[in-house]
Amino acid sequence: MAGKEIEKLIKTIAKLPALGTRSARRIALYLLKNRAQSLSPLIEALQEVEKNIKTCAVCGNFDTDEICSICASPSRDSKTLCVVQDVADLWAMERIGFYKGRYHVLGGVLSALEGVRTEDLNMQALFDRVEKSAFEEIILALPATVDGQITAHYILTGLKDKNIKVTSLAQGIPMGAELDYMDDGTIQLALLARKPV
Amino acid sequence: MAGKEIEKLIKTIAKLPALGTRSARRIALYLLKNRAQSLSPLIEALQEVEKNIKTCAVCGNFDTDEICSICASPSRDSKTLCVVQDVADLWAMERIGFYKGRYHVLGGVLSALEGVRTEDLNMQALFDRVEKSAFEEIILALPATVDGQITAHYILTGLKDKNIKVTSLAQGIPMGAELDYMDDGTIQLALLARKPV
Numbered sequence: 001m002a003g004k005e006i007e008k009l010i011k012t013i014a015k016l017p018a019l020g021t022r023s024a025r026r027i028a029l030y031l032l033k034n035r036a037q038s039l040s041p042l043i044e045a046l047q048e049v050e051k052n053i054k055t056c057a058v059c060g061n062f063d064t065d066e067i068c069s070i071c072a073s074p075s076r077d078s079k080t081l082c083v084v085q086d087v088a089d090l091w092a093m094e095r096i097g098f099y100k101g102r103y104h105v106l107g108g109v110l111s112a113l114e115g116v117r118t119e120d121l122n123m124q125a126l127f128d129r130v131e132k133s134a135f136e137e138i139i140l141a142l143p144a145t146v147d148g149q150i151t152a153h154y155i156l157t158g159l160k161d162k163n164i165k166v167t168s169l170a171q172g173i174p175m176g177a178e179l180d181y182m183d184d185g186t187i188q189l190a191l192l193a194r195k196p197v
Numbered sequence: 198m199a200g201k202e203i204e205k206l207i208k209t210i211a212k213l214p215a216l217g218t219r220s221a222r223r224i225a226l227y228l229l230k231n232r233a234q235s236l237s238p239l240i241e242a243l244q245e246v247e248k249n250i251k252t253c254a255v256c257g258n259f260d261t262d263e264i265c266s267i268c269a270s271p272s273r274d275s276k277t278l279c280v281v282q283d284v285a286d287l288w289a290m291e292r293i294g295f296y297k298g299r300y301h302v303l304g305g306v307l308s309a310l311e312g313v314r315t316e317d318l319n320m321q322a323l324f325d326r327v328e329k330s331a332f333e334e335i336i337l338a339l340p341a342t343v344d345g346q347i348t349a350h351y352i353l354t355g356l357k358d359k360n361i362k363v364t365s366l367a368q369g370i371p372m373g374a375e376l377d378y379m380d381d382g383t384i385q386l387a388l389l390a391r392k393p394v
Contacts, residue, residue, distance in 0.1 A: 005246050006246060007243045008242050014239050016224045018220045019224075023215045026285070027283065029285050031246070035247065038213070039247055042213075043204050043247060045210075048205065049228070053203060062200070062203060062229050088223070091222070
């Protein structure tokens, strides 16, 4: 049907998250029809990322340097460490611009179902880092799932001999949400953690 | 937040059809995390397409040669020409493997709303081609929209002095469809075009 180069491109695009063969075909056609405005800039942007972006040796963030700008910044609070599952979560935290401490990217959470063990994560590096640094608080910003909670518990156990405050993000009703649309677990949690106004 | 290379990649991906900033971010992160299995093969596939794929000088299809394999094939019926809006439609026709004639890709349909004029389409080339070739039937496989029908009418007018049969795809109830879910226009059309069984 289409040449083997186009077929190969469609197959490669279809493997990306959130895309199937149909949308991959649409994207491939769009790129072919808009070479100058679309295909060449995409190749260039991908090559720049391939060439320049490194994984930070300290926290696991992506940046152009061996040590990322957050880890290298002298103005960020070195007493607080926020543990996140993924770089996407780090970006989400940074978008708010409220948190001024450091990060540690685990690269996933423990999962019996998906066979993710501590060796598969950036976990030992976390304990080593805590050992060497003078953190006073570790914020576990892990997903509010079973796997996320098990991972949080594993980290808590590993840190229990250290004299460090370990906290986690508050759970409850998200801003702007209608009670009626919330799941029962969240409502119960929010009720248990109720506060005087 | 993320480095400017990553931001640029996210912006470039977000411009592709069916993708927004959120999915672009997800894809960029996926590529960064799976460099060997994903980023490099994608760059390679895109470069191969950029280097090798050309637009067929005769019909407007994409292929590795100046004249595409369908136009160059001596075994395809040279008396029938199928006019399609887009290469995607040509691919759809070829997937069925039923049609054995030639194609002409318009690259769009006339649209007053979107400002698409005949000069913007591969239209003059169609008339020139019909002039020079010995087509006996021209099948207008254009979209069943107002713009598609106006385009079909324009082509029909342009060909009215030629002694060529011009046909269009049948309209009616698609296979497997429930009457209840069909729009009124389609039902009316199918009723008007009813056939003895």
